[in-house]
Amino acid sequence: MSDSIAEMVEETVGGDASTSLYQRILNDIRDRIVSGEWEPGYRIPFEHELTEQYGCSRMTVNKALSQLAKAGLIERRRRSGSFVRRPQSQAAVLEIHDIRVEVEALGLPYRYELMAQTKRRATTVDRDRLGPSPSTAGQVLALQCLHYAGVRPFCVEDRLISLAAVPEAADQEFRKSAPGPWLIGQVPWSAAEHVIRAASADGETAADLGLASGAPCLIIERRTWSAERPVTHVRFTYPANAHAVVARFTPSDG
Amino acid sequence: MSDSIAEMVEETVGGDASTSLYQRILNDIRDRIVSGEWEPGYRIPFEHELTEQYGCSRMTVNKALSQLAKAGLIERRRRSGSFVRRPQSQAAVLEIHDIRVEVEALGLPYRYELMAQTKRRATTVDRDRLGPSPSTAGQVLALQCLHYAGVRPFCVEDRLISLAAVPEAADQEFRKSAPGPWLIGQVPWSAAEHVIRAASADGETAADLGLASGAPCLIIERRTWSAERPVTHVRFTYPANAHAVVARFTPSDG
């Protein structure tokens, strides 16, 4: 089997220059792990063995193994070797799209409507919504918006923006375009937290969405920080049948 | 400004040996990006400039920059340099925990109950649930389980296992322990897809969970593949107020 690796390298080393050697080593090992050929706990060949098998230097092997370790597929132990880890934290990557993009992906015309915009001194509730902060927040901007897909309401947006973090927002009127895309261009955010849950629509939200009171809704909340300072908190409320969140996982593509 | 980097390095180069040099370079640059000091489009110093500033070799700088590029924070262009990318795909990492762990994290005793276990030839519906497959599925195992937190039902699990992918499951009786943890130890999975949505509880589910019919629920569905073959599909149904999904994002921790 070690021979087959060596042969494969011999074959392709002059032919396929599209992928680098360390990438091929990485892929080979990853494939053996995800295929189950090398089960959790299996000790993968030492660096110096792979060095021989692939006919390359240790640095090249090391680059591949280091990346596998960072991706969580293997665990490296000095003096002992590298071992296949058991898939533990079922982590998945969740992509958050702009609502306009979401709606247009459904083939429906997108429309945005501002329902209310208020500037006020941050209340206790507001501070809670924005999340833990080193400084006490000052002024905030509160927004209620409605996003339409075609003629039907698609979701309600309830947003709070910290004017301490984004003073430019004070002079903005979000009548024509939604605050989300504008904020992304304005503030470099360094951390975000999402909470996804289900709830019954309260009276007001139900009315906005054209639902019966108590109808099930999907709620996505997002808090964003920029360099430790809270920037914004949004709550999107979708009718239950209108929306779902999709997350995917594939181990270390490189 | 370049001077301050150089000074900082001079200070710490002999003192703090806890982090490696390339890690410090990586952190320095990442901090400047997420703080907004270096805005999207900004051309970060060339490798040879950083080499000078940090008094190290190009390989060390290259390692740091390559990782930042892989993490999507910068874009590297030959002959032109490396540029700060604008945060585009708002990706967040979602950790899926075992239900036992979830319940015990709430400080409640966990209990598991098997409600039904059926072996049958895969129907069209079953094949749809398992997802796209190269081969036509044969036998499947269908399970309905209930997870308790204390005396109250916590969530309903509705699972389908492909016996073509996991033949050992045919001989298992999931009376005492849930199929999820067992499967993880059994099959190395290579890809997973999650769908999170809200819905009204149907009559049966509502009864199992002790809810009024039509009560809002959070539904998490997961499909798992092992080397292109569908392994299992699960649907967890939670009462709306019992559960939420949390996802976090922090740019490239290393």
Add this chain to the structure above:
DNA sequence: ACTGCGATTATGTATATACATATCAGAAAG
């Protein structure tokens, strides 16, 4: 047996060097 210590081993990081490759600016040719 038990303890402590040195030798061994595999990984972790860094260096200087080399050549490949994509790309752009500007010179040369039409």
Add this chain to the structure above:
DNA sequence: CTTTCTGATATGTATATACATAATCGCAGT
């Protein structure tokens, strides 16, 4: 004035080497 070619440049990958560090094994001495 446009096209083509050439050289400069920054990144991409790979190598041989070196020393640091953590963990383990086995031996020596109590």
